[in-house]
Amino acid sequence: MRELANLKFCAIVPVYRHESTTRKVAEGLSALGLSVILVDDGNTPEGHAILEQVTREVPDTILVTHAKNGGKGKAVVSGLEKAFELGYTHALQVDADGQHDMASIPFFLKAARKHPEDLIAGFPQYDASVPKAREQGRKITNFWVAIETLSRDIPDSMCGFRIYPVASTWPVAKKLTSYRMGFDIEILVKLSWAGIKMRFYPIKVIYPEGGISNFKVFGSNVEISWTHTKLCTGMILRLPKLLWRRLKAKK
Ligand SMILES: Nc1nc2c(ncn2[C@@H]2O[C@H](COP(=O)(O)OP(=O)(O)OP(=O)(O)O)[C@@H](O)[C@H]2O)c(=O)[nH]1
Ligand SMILES: [Mg+2]
Structure with missing residues (x-):
């Protein structure tokens, strides 16, 4: 089951x-033929019991518990580890709060099947409900990411909706250092450095x-700033390699 032309897809929901x-999200994913890996990131006993029930009742769903x-980052990394162990070739990361439009998933899966080596990422389209401060924060992050990768290859690094090619992502994911909100940014920058x-x-x-x-607003932004500090340092250390890659791309 869930085998699609040798590609095996799952979804990771931190x-x-x-x-x-979470139930609605898990049901939607399962209805689309995806195996679901829920990661309980230290919820209350009541919360954990709800997730156990969802796992029992929604087909092809498993629960990883912290x-x-x-x-968030630690939770997604645990999900990726599980996906790797279970032999999934691709893992869709999606939030549990129902913010992401599930109707777009078939399109993203199709893109992943067409380009199985690549990372297929969401570029967020907000409506008027988006908090203005978050929109501004994203612009600042996108500016730093362009510097960290010396490219415009990552137009948005904060959207937590993307499909990872598991085999090439896992070696990078297991060495990440930003476990909270910096995760979404760090993993994209480091996968870009790795040539994905x-x-x-x-x-x-x-x-x-x-x-x-x-x-x-305060804690997550401080953490994200620290992530950029680390990534900028990493960029400087990789400067010859990244510049050479840029030069080659221009030829
Ligand atoms: N922030 C956060 N999210 C976690 C954590 N562990 C797991 N998650 C999950 O990670 C996903 C993203 O968390 P959200 O709180 O929605 O953060 P966000 O989507 O970046 O922020 P908003 O755009 O304000 O919703 C959700 O599915 C959370 O349930 C954690 O420790 N902190
Ligand atoms: Mg959210």
């Missing part, structure tokens, strides 16, 4: 304080009224 919206909250090609397609992202966000 869950923290979003247990009430005893303590480790951050990225393709971006639009995905609608909403901020539902009453939705729970774990993004902390």
Whole structure:
């Protein structure tokens, strides 16, 4: 089951304080023929019980549990480890809060089947519900990412909706250092350094009224700034290689 022309797809859903919206997300993914890896990132016992029930009731769903909250990045890395162990070739990362438009998934899966070596990433299309500060933060991050990769290859690095080619992603993912909100950025920059090609397609992202966000205006932004500091240092160390790659691309 779930074998598509030798490619094996799963979805990884990191869950923290979003247990009430996870069922709908898991059901939607399963209905699309995806195996689902839920990662309980240190939720309350009540939250954990809900996730166990979802795992029992939604077909082809498994649960990976962290005893303590480790951050979104840690949760996705655990999901990638599981996907690698189980032999999945591709893993869709999607949030548990229902912000990402599930109707776009077939399009993204098709793109991954067409370009199985590449990373297929969401380029967020917001409606009026997006907090202005978050939009600004994204622009700043995109500016730094262009410097860190010496390219315009990553037009958005913060959207948590993307399909990873597992075999080439796992060796990079297991060595990451940003476990919280810096994760989405760090993994894309480091995959770009590793030479993984990225393709971006639009995905609608909403901020539902009453939705729970774990993004902390101060703490998460400080953490993201630290991620950029580390990535800028990494870029300087790789400068000859990255410049050479740029030169070759221009020829
Ligand atoms: N922030 C955060 N999210 C976690 C953590 N562990 C798992 N997650 C999951 O990671 C995904 C992203 O978290 P959100 O709180 O929605 O963060 P976000 O989507 O970047 O921020 P918003 O755009 O404000 O929703 C969700 O599926 C969370 O349930 C954690 O420790 N912190
Ligand atoms: Mg969210």
